[in-house]
Amino acid sequence: MAATISTHFSFTPHRLRQTVLSNSRSKAIRFPSTRTRRRMLVNPKFDAGSSLVARVCGDGGGSSDAFAHQSTSSIQNIEGKDGDNSSFGDGYVALFVRMLGLDQDPLDREQAVVALWKYSLGGKKQIDAIMQFHGCINLIVNLLTSDSTSTCEAAAGLLRLIASVNIYRDSVAGAGAMEEIIGLLSRPSLTPEVKEQCLCTLWNLSVDENFRVKIANSEVLPLIIKSLDDEDIKVKEAAGGVLSMLALSESSHEIMVEYGVIPKLAEALLKTDAEGSKVIRKEVKNALLEFAKNDYYRILIIEEGLVPVPMVGAHAYKSFRPSLHSWPSLPDGTEIEKTSKGPSRFGASELLLGLNVNGENLNVEEARINAIVGRTQQQFLARIGAIELEEETKSQPGNSSGWRLTLLPCMDGVARLILILELEDESAIARAAESIADASINEYMRISFKEAGAIKHLVKLLERDNDAIKIASTHALERLSLSNGVCHIIEAEGALRPLINTLKQKEISDTLLDKTLDLLARILDPTKEMRSKFYDGPINGSKGSSESVSRSDAANGFSGMSSHDSTSTTNSGVQMLDSAVISRLFEILKTSSLTLQRKAASILEFAAITSSVDTVDAANIESGLVAVFQQNVLKDTESDVKEEQPEQYALEVEEAGLAISAASRLLTKLLDSDCFRKRVDSAHFTVLLRKVLKSSIPVHCKDWVAACLVKLSSLSGFSKYFENPINVEVTLYETIPRLIEELKASFSPEAQEVAAVELNRIISEGVVDSTRAVASGGGIFLLVSLLEEGTARASEAALSILYNLSMDSENHPAIIAAGAVPALRRIVLAQRPQWTRALRLLRILPV
Template structure:
């Protein structure tokens, strides 16, 4: 695609070879040539016969009818003519008699390109050279023997004549098709001049085509791609994808297909809007778009190697599907004369005999949208896509359009294609049912990559991908098990898919993987992620919200009247998902021991999930005894020890960024462990074994540490529960509630005032903060100042009213009692605002006056 030979050409290359073999005669003098040419130009319309050989070459650019030209024979001049013509026309005879060697004519036309020549002469010269260059590499080399020729051609791109610009761009196109001359064309300023030319509005499609094809050839060179892919030209190149002429579209697509080969161009191409345009062209089924679709696929596949750009491609309705070769589909064994059915168990029965090749399913899939059929869109898409892909697999027509079935296995392992959502989802699910281990592994990873939205996850669920992936969890190949677990992990973000995984028996298989001591760390982490979502303690709450996903049409289908008949189709719910074991019975003592060991030794990111699973198990009293006996105290202690650090040292910005990420994970792990501890405190058998004082000291350190503020809420709640459960206030000599107020409540309220966009939320925060400050504890005032509450308080004084304004003035007045806060209050701009309140004599003018008197103004 990137070579000149494969790019579209406006005209077939004609090779004027007879010029090189003509008898050598004296060429006419330039003076005579120009005089005759002006004479002929004056009477061009009335005198079609040209007598000057040079003008004949100017007119045609090559011998107009090669079969009429006299060919020099090996015996020194015996002429041969076409047997169908008894005599040559007079102008051809004169041309043959007076034509000199080709070098002389090439030099003449190159001299005619000079800036001091008439524009019309320059136009005719560049047209002639363009046509002559189409004779092949030898002709191009003779043109390039004249230094400065390309510079003169580039200067013609500034011409106001479209024919001149077309010829100049066409000559640059043919010259740039030779590898050794691309640098010469680029150094002559052709790239910048073509940019300028393409910005013009009067250009014809031919000028656009030749100019873009020149850039297409130049973009083969890697070092020239950066010059072509500049921020000014790319948006214009994207606009050419909407051009009416297919040749212009193809040339623009060819340039993009070459530019994308340099990773440094990816970001600016995406910013220019390449992905939506190319996706539309790839999905277009117009006749004659085969080349542009191939270019679009090449570009999008290269961009989709980046996971972030892959999401943008998927959002445009395309899925990256591995190419596995037609031979791999031979293991596909559909049931002969099978009845069409939906992946969720709805069976569609036909009155007529179905086809053994699946034609009945295909016809049903193609026509189901036209029926007045009460079925949700996702199920219709699943049926349509599956019927189309299975039909192609049955007749052996899948992955054969590009001859990929003849490629080697090693090359197929690296190849992908792009398909629309419906076909892509069905193709991936079809591959999951094959026997090729490499194919199903690649398909599982592709499903994981495509599961970027709730819609995509539900599409895979309706297409039956979950059932295949669950079966792959017990595959004897380790890489296949990891791929299946990774895909299920990405799909399980959807609560509906989580329910399907559990209903298909995935929980048992995941638990077995968890118990296996040979499980790799990556597979173990993925397994814990899925189990965390399945055994989510907030599952009941989620279920209430997720019930809206149940389609009303499905409720009708599976109700008491569980069958429908429409147009010869009988639809009934014939199968239901087996209930299997309950969640409580799945978690046994071995699982709990394994989870506690992971909680004690794993990373913070994994501790978050394990603590969530144990929190689910702690909801059942029989499990609490097992959790207590398994050593949960030591595991919780290990988690809290990490969170009780005051902070981590770091000098450079990179270290600080890493520490911020680590602190976030540690804070979330601490919060999850605090939730687990709070739930375990509900059981007396655990309370008898816990060292409450030890955990209180650890949680107090965590409360004062530098972990993110939003992770301290459960720490504070757990501290208060420990205090009330064991009555530790007397032993500590002070109330834990005060520490919670200082290190969690006040910073949280200040953060709410600073970051909330809703006025009601900010006003509620300042009113609650004023209630805390009004208790008269000096530490609370210092906590407000330390949390950065002065500036948001001044903003509330400026914009607030009523109770919020009253509360803000009261807090600021308490803050002004400490002289260390005066500078910050003045810097926040409080003085002008307070003066305005006093002068307005509103309800709060008296408090504002007291505050002004306190400040050093």
Template sequence: MLGLDNDPLDREQAIETLWKYSLGGKKCIDAIMQFHGCLNLIVNLLKSESSSACEAAAGLIRSIASVNLYRESVAESGALEEITALLSRPSLATVVKEQCICALWNLTVDEEIREKVADFDILRLLISFLEDDDVNVKEAAGGVLANLALSRSTHKILVEVGVIPKLAKLLKADNTENKGSKVIRKEARNVLLELAKDEYYRILVIEEGVVPIPIIGADAYKSFRPDLYSWPSLPDGINIEQTAKAPSRFGASELLLGLNVDKNVDDVDEAKMKAIVGRTNQQFLARIGAIDFEKEIKSEGPGKSQQLTLLPCVDGVARLVLILGLADELAATRAAESIADASINEDMRVSFMEAGAVKPLVQLLANNNKETVKLPVIRALKNLSLSRTVCQRIEAEGAVWFLINLLKQPEISLNVTEHVLDIIAHILDPSKEMESKFYEGLVNGSKADSRKEVLDAAVFSRLVQIAKTASPNLLRNAISVIEFGIISNPNMDTIISKDITTVLDLALRQKVLEEPENEAEELEKHLLKLEEAGLTISAASRLLTKLLDSESFRQTIDTAVFIELVRKILRSSLPLHYKDWVAACLVKLTALSSPSQSLNNPINLEVTLYKTIPSLVEQMSFSSSPETKEAAVLELNKIVSEGVPESIQTLASQGGIEPLVKLLEERNERCVEASLSVLYNLSMDSENHTAIIRAGAVPVLRRIVMSQRPQWEKALRLLRNLPV
């Protein structure tokens, strides 16, 4: 009766009967599949205009696909293509959608079929069905996506079609918004957890407001001991001022304190409010023993089984901080790992700080000698320390002393050394120190004294040892901490005696500067190496510049060698913004070796050509400040007018003509006059004529002449120089 030559109504009745029969189990399905060609006839009915026929055909395919033996046959029969076409119809009955998607759900159990289903068009449809009004359709769509996510090869296309924001929204939604949708929430969690196994995709998941949390088992929370009575405090440990002499009966004063709203309520920022809410929720769950009942998700990663769940950020951050304070060492270690992974941006880092994560992390660092515990804790502190605000909190909790002591131990691994030095360099950053002095006033005495105490001779000796033998990142951070030591302790004898010149020489000799760009194996890698070299060279130049203030240091170095090194860097292809301290260092070295400071001095000339002029062109081109542009063009005019050799050629080669022409249209008369003077000097070389004309100078100059602006005579002279 399924034959193509039969009446459509008979075919519809037959497919409905077969569908109902297939619900009897595998034996019934085997009986249907004994008939050769029946699968093709069933798939053909997916093209029917009758909703009942389509529903029955899709339902029967769903039943057949539930049997392992027949899934491949279903996929080869063209069912995937027909189901996709059917789901693409603009108006399709909900029951048909459900059966079609459930058929895909069963088919995608097979790993090979997942590759065929992971098509952009099918995925786009599935994501749209996540917002369907029918719960069954949403659950089925989530189930298909969960199956697809089990294959790593499908992760890229899943992310590209936008599955992460949709599923994160479903996971964060209240139960009241998704009544009866526990299945879709579970499937959304499964998909996101599978994607979060990839480091990059995990960042995308966290950016959508959900955090991976380790499942440690309900028994681990038995060590949680909340205070039976305590005065209200913020999660980060800040106590609220207590005005009452004794606690009120039944806690009425605390309740009123919580309900009090005054004109200063806006002073409590959003991060603090979220931290309070999250802590309250998680501590309540821990107290009543209703925590960690989520289904465990086992990672397939090598080495160990990781059990994870996902929580919205407010609850997730609070849960991780709660786990940090438990007696279970393994649980605290896993929480530290999760904090390290989740600290992807400033908001997350501040959230962890406000939730009180810094103090228990520092305590774990201080009280545990196992590297398996220390490494995750150090990773967490390292990622948190990328925030200047959190850096200050880490230092306030006394972490620097423990980190320095750890750094002094020569037996620690290179990995731990690198992480520890990263944290110390973030906290003791000389550029941030000078900035804080400028904006926030001098560092208080006790803080400055504590820094001097930890940065002793043994520390500098260890830093020099690390810098001589380690990676570029360690070299750069070691130099940064040494520089901080100079700022906090002007007595340089300790540092000079530790062979600092060897470290500086090593930092300034970067092999990447000798590699021609056109011969680099990969341009991107070459540029990345240049950036890394620039950071190291900039730090070394800054340190050398400050060390040159010491008479005893000047007597220990060969100035000529360092001048040659720095000149070579200045002439190199190093990005311009890294040459600021290079130029300053070169000028200072030259001043110490030669009294002549005129522009025609070879060293000063190189600084002008390779640093000053390119920087001024950059300011004219990209600055949004009219004052900055004016200052740049006036300085350029001064350099060119003084007849600095090769300044015209350098200005043209650095792309200075176009921004100069644009400045002619400014209303600032000083800008226009200076631009005309520089362009006139450029026009004296016929090789620049084409570039000046191409930049659109001619019509602008003619407007200046015709409107009789104060500079019209200079504009006319420039026009006469050009071949127009």
């Protein structure tokens, strides 16, 4: 490698050693005789421990704004003021490259790499002067294995600057620098200075996507993530920069998330400015924004306490008009009762009451405190025009739709989104509503939005003429309504009327129709009240959360929504479901997708309970139900989709089963009406449901089909002297498969015992083809496992079923293959209570 140096540099080792200090351990470089040479080679303004420029990259070795890492000190040139000094100092580069040779003394090699590192700080021209000697890069990489800390630091620092130039990045990686740095970072004891230079070298190498993938899939990734907890601020910045670059490659996201990078990045971003630096916050935020493009990873980010907020531009906030000189209220609109006899002359009582909301005399829960503080902070920033000013000056990545996002702590993010809903920019409003929908991933976030006043704003947006705003607000309310308490608030705020008005419109998009039906089905769910008694009621003698909050509000002077108001809104919702709305829902049953059919059937079930369907034409009802029961996916049993795309076919069958189950539940409720029974063709529905019962829809979707069939058969009046074929079909195609599914999926021995006993009862009664249904459904293997693993009663029932199955010789191979013979022999040898039946079964089997 030393032979690659130009031949016009002639020197001897003895003369070469005279060019360094007598004390070779010192980092300072002294040149022979003159101060001029010393000043040109080592600029006094530079120090190896000072802040360095992380990257000077770009096409052709120029600087790139996209990846430039600005430090507190600017780039300074090593050249002197005189033009000829540069060329004079460059003449010593060959000397120090030669001193890097493997045949040189380790102390001389250390002095040489330190000198070259300081010399390279001058910029690309100096780096070019070093890189003209092709073998020098290998010599520098070799020094990373040195035991000297200063040598490793200088070598890594020099590689860091060389890798900042695009044209030399491949040479650095090709010389094995990445592998040596990974090995160096794996050392148990490493100084922060060396660690910083190594990480910054990886940072510069990760500009190339191929190197990013290599770094992300190496053993160094956990070390980089761990460096975010380092005490040295420079090491943290370098680690954040590497992770920010690695996050640019979507292929690396999965392995980075597996190593737990999102909690570490979120923790670094949530720290205050006093605990972190702007560089760390910037790089960490950029990395998290890349992860936020994925729906699943965005949920992980929100769970860590960060909320993605759209960047709408500082100019959009100019339309914000806060309410001034008004009595203080909570962000959700709850008013605070006035206790003073008269108003203060200057409004001081109102102001002091608002400032004292977190005082000792006012018991406010944490969610409300965060809502008040967050609203105050964001409105203050909006008033002074400071929102998004800093973010707008920086380039930030956007998502797939071109929107720019930022990440804010939960308290500020929730308040910022509510603030955007009050602006005039329709595009900003729609984006904020979508962000609320995305952020409503758990109960804590839904309660936070409710306390911040999101419900009343979103309900008002339902009346807008803009379809984008309607879709976004409906989606947000639907996600918020997953909380039973929030769903009551949505209903109390008057969301039913605009939703029903939207549903009456003929020309609306499928997306808006889907979101509207989702929210209506949630609000009008007949089981909502029952669920509230279980989930919101007292637990272990404690008071429910909603009750305790309402009593706390009353004690502190807050006037909120009572349960009586919620009941009255439900009654008004019943009145809104007139014949026009119900007819529209039955039209959806006839013409829409499986998902829309299921949601429309759920809403119609609520209407059937309230007897609002009696005014609708029976022919319209019948045609809508028939359309659901006659699904094409159930007819085409030999379709190409089933053969070529089995997963898609299974999904379609699942959706069809859910729609049919909802329609069967609706028909069962409609049969309670005498008027409907007289007008509907029960025989036709019986034929359709019998076909559905024999179809391949999931077992859990057949329960309401079977219940509806039993009800239809009871109304048709079968004679008690003849066996009802419907009951036999229900047993074969619903009851037996359901019991086998319980044996397979249940982890409770008691539940398995109940299923086995019920299955034994059905077979003992001699139901036609019942044993064949058990064998074809895979019940033999489950029953054999119960012989030894189940309870005594379950084992006895399983043995009885297997004995009945053995009467058919076609089941013998399956019983033997399931391992029944060894289990039966153990029962006989142990002389358990049922050993005689086990012996008879052994004699029947061909063993």
